[in-house]
Amino acid sequence: MTSIVVLGSTNMDLVAYVPRAPALGETVTGRSFRTIPGGKGANQAVAAARAGGEVSMIGAVGTDEFGVRLRATLDHGAVDTDLLRTVEGASGTAHIVVDDEGGNAIVVVPGANGTVTSLDHGDEALIGTADLLLLQLELPLSVVVEGAATARRLGVRTVLTPAPAQPLPPELLAATDLLVPNEHEAAALTGLTDPREAALALLRDVPEVVVTLGAAGSLYAARGADPVVVPAPRVRAVDTTGAGDTFVGALAVALGEGRPAPEALAWAGIAAALSVQREGASTSMPFRTEIEAAFGATGGDEDRDERETDRV
Known part of the structure; x- marks a missing residue:
């Protein structure tokens, strides 16, 4: 089983569903509201655990009701939370508007996440036991850099999701093995x-x-090889919140299992496609049995040839 450590955020998602997102200064009437445990770190942790990984979480929650629920969600999702800190004050929140096309706009308030500025000794030891370390940018940059450098020193593969997008320091890039931006972050x-x-x-x-x-899939590029585009399944999106995190969590499991990159991307793409057909972030993420069934229905890697993975 792939061992994965996630150094990242936990947020309570406060989600309003609306026909269309409001313009600046405009008020629109929503059709429903939900509070859903999320945060890019916690989302990736739950996605990886559901996809079959052995996952541990490093981060922080507050002493409020949200913090209790966030920890419980991770525990229920089979994510080890022994090193998830509880700090005085509010947990992180994400204020999300989802329109009828499944698109979203998000404002994140860090809360407890902002207190995670450095690793503890136990954090370093845990990272050293992992096959992969997943990182994002919803924690202070100092601890993200430290986490990546620690993983590099201990021979652990690092996967960085550069979101929210910001300039990346050279020392972070130097310690990153796989960078996973979306097309807007890449730009x-x-x-x-x-x-x-x-x-x-x-x-x-x-x-x-x-x-x-x-919806177009994903593009893989490595030094010394031609870039490859792996298409995504065609589905009707209900809510795209957390789809990227679902993709990364599933991708980490697939790579840890030694799947070739195009197959790993196809498998992760199916996980993301399943998630966008349901509302919510962590609540929408598929289990391994669902991913495998859908992957098998597409023919798996046996039918995946040059017509399906296009070199660009």
């Missing part, structure tokens, strides 16, 4: 709007890049 990091060009530019700093392309 923000490089100034290039073409995903292929952006991926190639990012290869100057990291050895492997996966650019997620939403």
Whole structure:
């Protein structure tokens, strides 16, 4: 079983479902409201655990009711929370508007996540036991850099989701094995709007890049090889919140199991496609049996040839 440590955020998602997102200064009437445990770190942890990984979480929750529920959600999702800190004050929150097309707009308030500025000794020891370390940018940058450097020193593969997008320090890039931006984050990091060009530019700093392309699938690029686009299944999206985190969590499991990159991306793409057909982030994430069934229905890797994974 793939051992995965997630160093990342936990947030309570406060989700309003609306026909369309309001413009600046405009008020619209929503059709429903939900509170759903989330945060990019917790989402990736739950996704990886449901996909079959052995997952541990490093981060923080507050002493409020949200913190209790966030920890319980991770525990219920078979994520080890022994090193998930509880700090005085509010937990992180994400204020999300989801429109009828499944699109979303998000405002994150860090709360307890902002207190995780460095690793504890126990955190370092835990990272050393992992096959992969998953990182995002909803914790202070100092601890993300420290986590990546620790993983590199201990020989653990690092997977970084550069979201929310911001300039990445050279020391973080130097300790990153696989960078997984979406196409907007890739453009923000490089100034290039073409995903292929952006991926190639990012290869100057990291050895492997996966650019997620939403409904179009994902693009994989590695040094010394031609970029490959792996299409996504065609589905009707209900809520895309957490789809990228579902993809990364499932991708980490697939890579840890030694699947070739195109197959791993196809498997993760199916997990993300299943998630967008349901409301919520962590609540929408598929279990391994669902992913495997859908993957088998597409023919798996036996029928995956040049017609399905396009070199670009």
